[in-house]
Amino acid sequence: xxxxxxxxxxxxxxxxxxxxxxxxxxxxxxxxxxxxxxxxxxxxxxxxxxxxxxxxxxxxxxxxxxxxxxxxxxxxxxxxxxxxxxxxxxxxxxxxxxxxxxxxxxxxxxxxxxxxxxxxxxxxxxxxxxxxxxxxxxxxxxxxxxxxxxxxxxxxxxxxxxxxxxxxxxxxxxxxxxxxxxxxxxxxxxxxxxxxxxxxxxxxxxxxxxxxxxxxxxxxxxxxxxxxxxxxxxxxxxxxxxxxxxxxxxxxxxxxxxxxxxxxxxxxxxxxxxxxxxxxxxxxxxxxxxxxxxxxxxxxxxxxxxxxxxxxxxxxxxxxxxxxxxxxxxxxxxxxxxxxxxxxxxxxxxxxxxxxxxxxxxxxxxxxxxxxxxxxxxxxxxxxxxxxxxxxxxxxxxxxxxxxxxxxxxxxxxxxxxxxxxxxxxxxxxxxxxxxxxxxxxxxxxxxxxxxxxxxxxxxxxxxxxxxxxxxxxxxxxxxxxxxxxxxxxxxxxxxxxxxxxxxxxxxxxxxxxxxxxxxxxxxxxxxxxxxxxxxxxxxxxxxxxxxxxxxxxxxxxxxxxxxxxxxxxxxxxxxxxxxxxxxxxxxxxxxxxxxxxxxxxxxxxxxxxxxxxxxxxxxxxxxxxxxxxxxxxxxxxxxxxxxxxxxxxxxxxxxxxxxxxxxxxxxxxxxx
Numbered sequence: 071x072x073x074x075x076x077x078x079x080x081x082x083x084x085x086x087x088x089x090x091x092x093x094x095x096x097x098x099x100x101x102x103x104x105x106x107x108x109x110x111x112x113x114x115x116x117x118x119x120x121x122x123x124x125x126x127x128x129x130x131x132x133x134x135x136x137x138x139x140x141x142x143x144x145x146x147x148x149x150x151x152x153x154x155x156x157x158x159x160x161x162x163x164x165x166x167x168x169x170x171x172x173x174x175x176x177x178x179x180x181x182x183x184x185x186x187x188x189x190x191x192x193x194x195x196x197x198x199x200x201x202x203x204x205x206x207x208x209x210x211x212x213x214x215x216x217x218x219x220x221x222x223x224x225x226x227x228x229x230x231x232x233x234x235x236x237x238x239x240x241x242x243x244x245x246x247x248x249x250x251x252x253x254x255x256x257x258x259x260x261x262x263x264x265x266x267x268x269x270x271x272x273x274x275x276x277x278x279x280x281x282x283x284x285x286x287x288x289x290x291x292x293x294x295x296x297x298x299x300x301x302x303x304x305x306x307x308x309x310x311x312x313x314x315x316x317x318x319x320x321x322x323x324x325x326x327x328x329x330x331x332x333x334x335x336x337x338x339x340x341x342x343x344x345x346x347x348x349x350x351x352x353x354x355x356x357x358x359x360x361x362x363x364x365x366x367x368x369x370x371x372x373x374x375x376x377x378x379x380x381x382x383x384x385x386x387x388x389x390x391x392x393x394x395x396x397x398x399x400x401x402x403x404x405x406x407x408x409x410x411x412x413x414x415x416x417x418x419x420x421x422x423x424x425x426x427x428x429x430x431x432x433x434x435x436x437x438x439x440x441x442x443x444x445x446x447x448x449x450x451x452x453x454x455x456x457x458x459x460x461x462x463x464x465x466x467x468x469x470x471x472x473x474x475x476x477x478x479x480x481x482x483x484x485x486x487x488x489x490x491x492x493x494x495x496x497x498x499x500x501x502x503x504x505x506x507x508x509x510x511x512x513x514x515x516x517x518x519x520x521x522x523x524x525x526x527x528x529x530x531x532x533x534x535x536x537x538x539x540x541x542x543x544x545x546x547x548x549x550x551x552x553x554x555x556x557x558x559x560x561x562x563x564x565x566x567x568x569x570x571x572x573x574x575x576x577x578x579x580x581x582x583x584x585x586x587x588x589x590x591x592x593x594x595x596x597x598x599x600x601x602x603x604x605x606x607x608x609x610x611x612x613x614x615x616x617x618x619x620x621x622x623x624x625x626x627x628x629x630x631x632x633x634x635x636x637x638x639x640x641x642x643x644x645x646x647x648x649x650x651x652x653x654x655x656x657x658x659x660x661x662x663x664x665x666x667x668x669x670x671x672x673x674x675x676x677x678x679x680x681x682x683x684x685x686x687x688x689x690x691x692x693x694x695x696x697x698x699x700x701x702x703x704x705x706x707x708x709x710x711x712x713x714x715x716x717x718x719x720x721x722x723x724x725x726x727x728x729x730x731x732x733x734x735x736x737x738x739x740x741x742x743x
Contacts (some may be wrong), residue, residue, distance in 0.1 A: 075282030079290060087279065087287040088379070091130035091192075092667040095119050098194060099485075100131060107256025110459050113494050114487045117198035120690070121272075122146055122706050123647075124183075124190035128384035135484035137173060137413050138197045141360030143382070144171030145296050146178055146195070146599025148227040159185045160234035162262065166203070166225045168218075168358035168406035173413075175203045176210055176221040177404070180258075182265035184272055187283045187490035192438035194287060196261045196270035201459050202249040203221070205407075205439055206581065208446020208457055211577020212538035213321040215354040223247045227490075231262075242564045250457055263295050292383035295352075299384045300338035304375040310334040314423035314673065316704055317415045318545040320353030320647065321408075321579035326546065327397065328671035331366075331419045335427060342366045342420075344398050348671050353579070354408035354540060356400035360664045361409055363390040365416035365482070372481045373428045400546045408579075410440035411542040417482050418548070422701045423549065426729070432700060434557070434599025435548035436480050436521050439541050439578075441560060441595060444462075445528070445585065448537030449500050456499045456532070462593055463488035465513050465521030465557055468601030474521030474619075476508055477595070489524065492654075500531040507739045508597060509558070509594050510622050515629035516546075516600025517607045518601040522620055523558065525647030528567075530585045537573055538562070539584040543596050544578030546692065547741065554600025555629065556741055561594040604630050613639045656716070657735035660697070660728075663710075663719030673703065675738075676710035677721035685738065692741040695720070695731040704741065 083464050098119035106112045106375040118138035126146030131139050148170045149163050163181040166172045172179070176199050185192035203210045203222035210222040218224055223244055230237055241258070245251040276284050313600060318329040318720075330346035342363075350356045371384060372390040378384060392399040398416070400406060418438050425432040444459040463486075466474040479486050492503045504527035514520035539562055547559040560578055566589050573580035585591065612632040615621040626632040629653040633643040658681070675695065682688065689709045694702035695718065703724060713719050718738060720728070730736060 075280070075286040079245065079283065079287050080414050081398040082291060083279070087229045087284060090112070090275050090293055091121055092132055093131050095121060095132040097271060098196065098268050099134070100301045101267050101641055102196065102198065102260060106198070106408065107253045107260065109490060109494050109498060110201055111198055111257060112696070113490045114461070115485050117196065117460070118484060120195050121194055121268070122193050123192050123288060126150065127292065129192055131380055133485035135486065137364050137410065138177065138484070140364035140367055141173060142179070142195050143198070145273030147171070148180060149181060153229065157183055157190070158233050160231065161229055162231035162265070163227055164225055165227045168409060169402060169583065170226065170358070170399070171360045173360060173361065174211065174409040175205070175224055176200050178203070178225070178565045180265055182269060184277065186395040191276070191285065192272055192282055194265045196264050198261055199691030200254050200257060201457050202254070204247040204249070204316060207339065207538045207624070208556050209442070209444030209459055209538055211407045211442045211540050212581035213354060213408065213540045213574070213576065215407040216322070216352055217403040217405050219566045220402065221405055221407045237444070238414045241299050241304065250455055254378050259474030266427065292381055295381050295383035296386045297373050299371070300387050303340055303387055304338040304622050306335055308336050311423045312428040313419055313701065314424060314727060315415055316546050316671070317355060317411065318578060319576060320355050321576050321584055322353050322644040324576065324669045324674060325354060329398070329415050329419045331416070331423050333427070337450035338388045339389065340370060340387045341391065344396070345361065345391065345393050346715045347393065347396045347398050348709055349395060350397045350400040350404045354405040355412050356397045356404040356406050357409040358406060359392060360670045361400045361413050362392050362398040362416055365413050366390050368482050369417055369424055371422050373431050392490040401604065403716055406709050410442070410542045412542060414438045414440065415542060425701050426699065429700065430470070431549050433469040433551045434474060434514055434554050434601050436466055436482070436598055437464025437523065437557070437596045438548050439560065441593070442540040443593060444538040445535050445591065447532050449532060454733045458495065458499045458501055460490055460525060461486070462524055462595050464560070464595035465524040465597035467551070467598040468514065468516045468520050468554060470518070470601065471607035472514060473519040474598035476522040477524040477614070478521065482642070489497060489526065496576040502529040503527070504556065504590055508620065509597065510619055511625035512548040512558040512594070512597030513620065514555045514597055514600030515556040515604035516550055517604065517721040518546070518554070518600065519607070519615065520550065520557045520598030520600045522553070523560070523597045526593045528591045528603045530587055530589050530591070533587050535585045535590060537580060537585050539578060540574060541578035544705065548596055548599045549694070549702050549704070550599035551601055551708050553603040553696065555604060557597030559689055560596045563608055565590040565592055569607055578705055605652060609641070609644055655737065658738055659714070659717040660730055660731045660732060660734045660736045661713060661719045662725060663721050666721050673705040673724060674708050675705040675724070676708050676713050677717070678711055678715065679709055679714040681713070682707065683719065687740060694741055695728060696737045697728040697734055699729040703728050
């Protein structure tokens with residue numbers, strides 16, 4: 071048994087040990103970038119590293135993806151439950167199962183316990199995205215998967231190295247069921263080497279201070295992070311907030327998917343309750359039980375305690391409730407290939423719900439999807455298979471102090487690269503990059519504009535290939551806040567012979583679409599939601615956006631009521647246009663409607679035919695409703711002749727989400743997609 075340390079640790083030593091933990095993680099990251107075989111790792115940085123303790127508590131992370139890191143305790147719990155006291159020095163475990171703490175099957179975790187005096191101490195875990203793990207399409211992820219077996223090889227917690235000896239048969243079995251197996255093998259050994267380096271550095275740290283001091287310092291650091299988070303939560307008013315967010319569809323129908331969240335704050339604790347979320351879907355858009363807690367922690371930590379340490383202590387004031395069998399706690403045989411899209415959607419729902427408690431830091435919605443894109447085929451020059459995988463970035467939301475960022479990552483994605491370089495793509499695959507640019511007018515209009523998405527054109531040079539896409543927010547775009555408008559939705563198409571072809575009948579979700587030589591795949595990513603009234607944006611800022619190519623002249627006129635013609639600002643016409651635009655805004659009276667009886671998950675609102683016509687709306691239109699609260703409620707309009715003129719009907723739970731009452735004035739605007 072190791073010796074416990076019961077004394078005091080001076081503050082300087084505590085900080086040195088804390089920063090040493092983070093330094094170990096950063097060295098792990100550098101090691102992965104230097105040694106990995108896949109460009110999606112060494113260029114895209116689609117991997118994450120963390121240190122955990124013997125109980126699986128998170129000890130330290132750095133610039134990593136929260137969705138990669140926060141499920142790790144559940145995976146370590148699986149290891150402890152399955153192997154118990156049969157874990158020895160030199161053992162290494164592998165895992166990717168979404169149902170027991172994984173994300174999607176492409177994200178493979180390696181766990182490398184470190185021992186002292188017969189007990190596990192602090193040790194590394196690496197999770198990296200393997201470009202292909204088998205399944206029905208190159209890259210394994212597609213918008214059309216319907217069961218976990220389509221997603222690839224599912225790995226329960228397994229011991230791949232026992233007391234330092236590699237189980238070669240197990241590794242061969244896994245790799246023989248994956249495309250481009252030598253690349254997968256290289257990434258596996260890069261992960262092993264990274265864990266080995268981390269364990270070496272931890273042993274060096276323990277040799278300097280002693281394991282008793284190291285473990286005692288770890289406990290104090292976790293307690294300190296917990297105390298910081300509790301202080302931040304306690305400063306908020308008690309209460310609850312409900313919000314709902316809609317994903318486009320599941321890839322097999324065009325019906326939207328609802329994610330519902332209720333946040334209850336009491337004292338220095340928060341309950342995040344996802345009851346009311348839709349059941350698990352037929353398609354790929356489901357997650358295991360670890361993903362919703364990960365997204366919840368990411369948003370709450372970023373909004374409330376963005377500068378505090380990120381470790382397990384900060385989790386302790388949060389309680390997360392998900393309903394088994396819902397799409398947030400899916401059960402076999404549900405596909406989880408689209409888990410990252412679901413995770414992003416949960417983040418959007420939480421941005422909406424948390425805004426009521428943290429209105430000073432609310433932001434427009436994010437690009438809100440991973441945009442998984444795969445092009446796979448055979449390279450005629452090398453004779454071997456090739457696999458292009460990318461997750462192009464988009465805009466972030468505007469916020470009180472600034473516009474959103476253009477085509478970049480956000481607080482839920484860690485240090486992922488925004489996009490792979492042209493040179494790496496063209497050197498490694500039979501592809502040619504025809505264009506890479508910012509997408510004008512894609513940022514949501516607002517006093518603070520949402521960040522822009524990007525446009526990328528990729529030409530196929532091979533004779534043929536297969537294209538798969540898993541994306542969201544192609545139909546229902548990122549929302550703006552406090553009067554800001556939505557960003558433009560994602561768009562994907564294939565240019566062939568002067569025509570633009572849709573890769574599938576379900577926007578953003580395709581599987582194995584056949585590409586031919588000379589086809590140009592066009593990806594356009596969404597912009598972030600706007601913040602604040604667009605007509606309050608300084609005219610000079612709009613003109614600067616037009617001059618920079620961020621906003622077109624038509625966009626300036628339509629979204630901001632700013633008139634620019636042939637590069638010249640017309641100040642007099644702008645004043646008149648803005649005055650007329652403000653005067654044209656008319657509120658509707660909120661009426662309590664009967665409970666909804668629809669068979670699908672759509673939120674419905676009701677207007678009479680005359681009011682619909684006056685607003686240039688049709689039944690079935692997607693709209694946003696805004697009350698005194700700054701986050702919009704999305705709903706689909708239905709015609710109801712019984713509704714009064716200039717009124718909109720909404721069921722009681724929708725009224726509650728708006729934080730409104732019957733008779734209140736609300737503003738309605740169409741969501742043009």
